[in-house]
Amino acid sequence: MAKVTFFSGQQLPLEMHKVRIIQKLNLLPIEERQRAIAGAGYNTFLLQNTDVFLDMLTDSGVNAMSDQQQAAMLIADDAYAGSATYTRLYDKLVELFGMTYFLPAHQGRAAEHILSKSLVKPGTYVPMNYHFTTSKAHVTEMGGEVLELITEAGLEVTSDDPFKGNFDVAALKALIDDKGAEAIAYVRIEAGTNLIGGQPLSLANFRETTQLCRDHGILTVLDASLLADNLHFNKTREAQCADMSIPEITRAIADCFDIIYFSARKLGFGRGGGICIRDEAHYKQMRALVPMFEGFLTYGGMSVREMEAITVGLDETMDEDMINQGPLFIEHMVNELDARGIPVITPAGGLGAHIDAMRFLPHVPQQQYPAGALAAALYLASGVRGMERGTLSEQRDPDGTEPMANMELVRLALPRRVFTLSQVNYAIDRIDWLYQNRDLVGGLRFVEEPEILRFFYGRLEPIGDWVEKLTEAFRRDLGDSL
Ligand SMILES: *Cc1c(COP(=O)(O)O)cnc(C)c1O
Numbered sequence: 469m470a471k472v473t474f475f476s477g478q479q480l481p482l483e484m485h486k487v488r489i490i491q492k493l494n495l496l497p498i499e500e501r502q503r504a505i506a507g508a509g510y511n512t513f514l515l516q517n518t519d520v521f522l523d524m525l526t527d528s529g530v531n532a533m534s535d536q537q538q539a540a541m542l543i544a545d546d547a548y549a550g551s552a553t554y555t556r557l558y559d560k561l562v563e564l565f566g567m568t569y570f571l572p573a574h575q576g577r578a579a580e581h582i583l584s585k586s587l588v589k590p591g592t593y594v595p596m597n598y599h600f601t602t603s604k605a606h607v608t609e610m611g612g613e614v615l616e617l618i619t620e621a622g623l624e625v626t627s628d629d630p631f632k633g634n635f636d637v638a639a640l641k642a643l644i645d646d647k648g649a650e651a652i653a654y655v656r657i658e659a660g661t662n663l664i665g666g667q668p669l670s671l672a673n674f675r676e677t678t679q680l681c682r683d684h685g686i687l688t689v690l691d692a693s694l695l696a697d698n699l700h701f702n703k704t705r706e707a708q709c710a711d712m713s714i715p716e717i718t719r720a721i722a723d724c725f726d727i728i729y730f731s732a733r734k735l736g737f738g739r740g741g742g743i744c745i746r747d748e749a750h751y752k753q754m755r756a757l758v759p760m761f762e763g764f765l766t767y768g769g770m771s772v773r774e775m776e777a778i779t780v781g782l783d784e785t786m787d788e789d790m791i792n793q794g795p796l797f798i799e800h801m802v803n804e805l806d807a808r809g810i811p812v813i814t815p816a817g818g819l820g821a822h823i824d825a826m827r828f829l830p831h832v833p834q835q836q837y838p839a840g841a842l843a844a845a846l847y848l849a850s851g852v853r854g855m856e857r858g859t860l861s862e863q864r865d866p867d868g869t870e871p872m873a874n875m876e877l878v879r880l881a882l883p884r885r886v887f888t889l890s891q892v893n894y895a896i897d898r899i900d901w902l903y904q905n906r907d908l909v910g911g912l913r914f915v916e917e918p919e920i921l922r923f924f925y926g927r928l929e930p931i932g933d934w935v936e937k938l939t940e941a942f943r944r945d946l947g948d949s950l
Pocket of ligand 1: 528575576577578600602603658662691693694731732733734740741
């Protein structure tokens with residue numbers, strides 16, 4: 469992507485690639501979308517993809533591959549052990565991160581499973597800038613406790629802080645003084661902090677946080693799943709990175725850590741994951757779990773074809789024109805929504821645009837899941853599928869009480885290299901319409917609430933007849949447009 473100044477004076481993102489394979493999309497009329505969302509229990513996870521126009525649910529495993537990636541898949545070496553494909557992936561990871569050891573895993577959470585099973589003992593703490601759903605679940609499962617040490621700025625919904633993902637170093641120091649370094653299993657730092665809106669950390673903060681850990685002999689772990697976006701922001705927002713190449717910034721970040729794990733469903737435009745490890749002792753500690761839970765050490769549950777695609781995808785991640793499409797589209801979306809007075813998380817981050825449902829639907833109480841209701845309403849109004857990131861995505865406490873989330877967000881992920889600018893503009897327009905009709909949108913309640921990860925497959929229903937009213941208003945305002 470390039471940001472180009474048009475003759476009109478407008479600055480717009482311009483694609484630096486062309487589309488050579490297409491997939492036809494369906495845009496159902498609103499009445500059919502109404503039936504589809506009801507059939508899905510008002511949970512966008514349960515929609516059929518054929519009923520979705522623009523799938524902005526996630527950036528996971530749905531990023532577009534390049535011609536080079538597809539070509540590489542043809543030379544994949546099918547061997548149970550010692551595949552040349554593994555060696556190519558391994559060499560690329562060593563080149564980028566400079567760590568000697570690599571354990572493959574079938575996706576990011578599988579890497580988290582191996583890490584927490586090896587490193588988390590009951591009663592230990594795992595401080596992190598912010599939790600990610602699966603990272604927290606794995607630490608908790610092993611009897612550890614997740615502590616979120618995000619700076620105060622990180623939780624401010626509207627801000628011009630360029631690095632809202634930064635770790636609160638002072639809070640980490642206080643924690644070490646209070647509990648002692650031995651009580652900390654490891655410090656996990658998540659690049660491009662997912663659940664607070666894809667917000668990055670500065671290179672300076674990576675360095676300061678991990679230096680403090682090293683001073684106290686605490687193990688440092690980087691979750692690099694969203695590293696590509698973070699790299700773009702280091703390059704464009706941090707003075708000391710402006711003259712560094714993307715590979716140089718990557719290595720500078722990697723050099724801070726003992727362990728780096730990632731979901732290749734995001735990093736590397738493929739499907740897989742793994743753990744890069746600096747020293748032999750940690751490698752040996754984790755190695756036995758890979759054949760037990762994932763697959764042999766040279767594939768770890770991944771298809772060799774995907775591994776080839778990831779190797780090339782990691783290389784493409786080192787190209788600023790390849791990794792900036794997401795951030796530039798998101799910036800366009802966030803700025804356009806903001807200009808229309810629609811509450812969004814600012815500044816624009818990576819991964820997607822995040823609508824603040826608490827301010828979009830101030831009349832819907834948190835107990836009625838405003839972000840879930842907004843995600844359902846947005847699908848109805850547009851065929852765009854977003855994801856609830858709020859109270860619905862939280863877990864009940866062991867005593868059954870329902871904790872209210874810090875934020876109620878609808879995330880509109882922009883999978884990398886997938887959408888065009890006119891599709892993004894359509895989404896902006898329909899969100900604008902919904903905002904003008906926000907008073908019509910009501911809350912949701914559970915009909916079926918699973919105990920674990922309830923947001924994935926829980927079913928809900930609208931409180932009152934707001935879905936019918938919203939459909940009528942759409943027809944009134946937009947005639948027979950889809
Ligand atoms: C997606 C994600 C994971 C989990 O990866 P999966 O491949 O979906 O299992 C972990 N951490 C972060 C930051 C993520 O975005």
